[in-house]
Amino acid sequence: MENQLILNGTTVANDVKEKLKVRVEQLLQSGLVPCLATILVGDDPSSETYVRMKGNACKKLGIESKRIHLPEETTTEELLAVIHSLNEDRSVHGILLQHPVPKQIDERKCFEAIDIEKDVDGVTSLGYGQTALGFGMYPSCTPAAIITIMDYYGIDAKGKHVVVVGRSPILGKPVSALLLNRNATVTTCHSYTHNLPEIVALADIVVAAVGKPNFIQGEWLKEGAVVLDAGYNKGNIGDVDYEACLKKASAITPVPGGVGPVTISMLLKHTTEAAEKGLKLRNEKVSQ
């Protein structure tokens, strides 16, 4: 297709961060330092990298990053105790537990223990339910990033047929829910889906969230479809066969430089919003 639009995630993320900068400065001037606590359990190198990237992104914006690094042999109970103490800690506004945790830990139980007010990464079932029912505060960051990119480029989901490939709790499911709430007709596909190419061919908008490199084929697409690639596989490769899809799509996110950078900016946004709520509460108490 001619005149394709490359949906530039770095541009969108910079726009988000520019706007956040003003809000963070206002918070700092009010004497409140927004703070994201990150919990890393064990020594997985890519998890370490992700946590460091998130911490650095916070710092650049003036958000404090409280990094907690627990040993590989941490138990569920020990991790729960850390989460409970961060829930209680008024100087902490957001909590991020880096996925995955070592296998002896009940990850779901630990996610569920995060206070809904501090669930800025959108991992609790309560947060998911609120998002799906249309009044969530902090949806998972990658789904929020996809919506933000669409908004930035004026891509309206209303009445469109969206095909989401993937159904993980922090990506496929919540992005399906968010797009349904934006009045799209949503089809959620996964490993049991028969005739995936035929279903993708119906889509006005395709969201790839499957975790398989170059999985979505160009020949599957309807001419002029919008392609949003939330995949991030080894070697900076997305879930979409970019070159082939580029030929048919009317708009497409590259990997890297697409959904990824916006995802981190959503974490910053949610942490800032949680801190703003903290400030509001503090002011209400002072005025009482």
Place this chain on the structure above:
Amino acid sequence: MENQLILNGTTVANDVKEKLKVRVEQLLQSGLVPCLATILVGDDPSSETYVRMKGNACKKLGIESKRIHLPEETTTEELLAVIHSLNEDRSVHGILLQHPVPKQIDERKCFEAIDIEKDVDGVTSLGYGQTALGFGMYPSCTPAAIITIMDYYGIDAKGKHVVVVGRSPILGKPVSALLLNRNATVTTCHSYTHNLPEIVALADIVVAAVGKPNFIQGEWLKEGAVVLDAGYNKGNIGDVDYEACLKKASAITPVPGGVGPVTISMLLKHTTEAAEKGLKLRNEKVSQ
């Protein structure tokens, strides 16, 4: 189509209730009386009928029904106080707030106040989130009824394309989530969906949850589709044009006598399960 299967909800409901009877008797023999509290606000005659039907169904099975009837002018705060006291009341195992409440009441806030352990009607966002993420205790009763009918008649959703028409918080959304968790490919449609007939034509299984009498047309269906009609409109009319759909479907639920009776049996099942959890907790305390 020849050899259609009429999915008989009364048969399924009777089967559910027969099995529950044994469990309720065991509870009664242990000295625990399972109890569902129903809250009706105002004097809407059909709501009164629903609540009475639910109460009578409880009684028939040996489940106590604690009926609370509040005046039309009840405030949100007054209703919240009632819910909080039922949450605290150990003799109450399930709480049902009859929808809709008078318009001065914040219904969502009141639903959210129901303790997750007593949310046997599946109305809280936490319950919805847990259901959607695959570990919910008590899904909303109509979606649970649809799954139960499918199980009774051996209709496997795995790999099937399910089209759900409707997206309400207690019907379209949770039934989409449950069927996705059963490994169906799920498309959720609604009033903004373009080309609904073409989308319904793709479905191996159609769930009608739209609230419009005779809305789903026979000519839309793929030959041999399974049709599950969760609609219940004035005059005992479903969302599906039954006679026309009957000609093309391989299996279909009638209205009345389809999803409806099973829905009430799900409420009884969830209340029984909540009471069983109560008994287990009591026994654990005794043995400590």
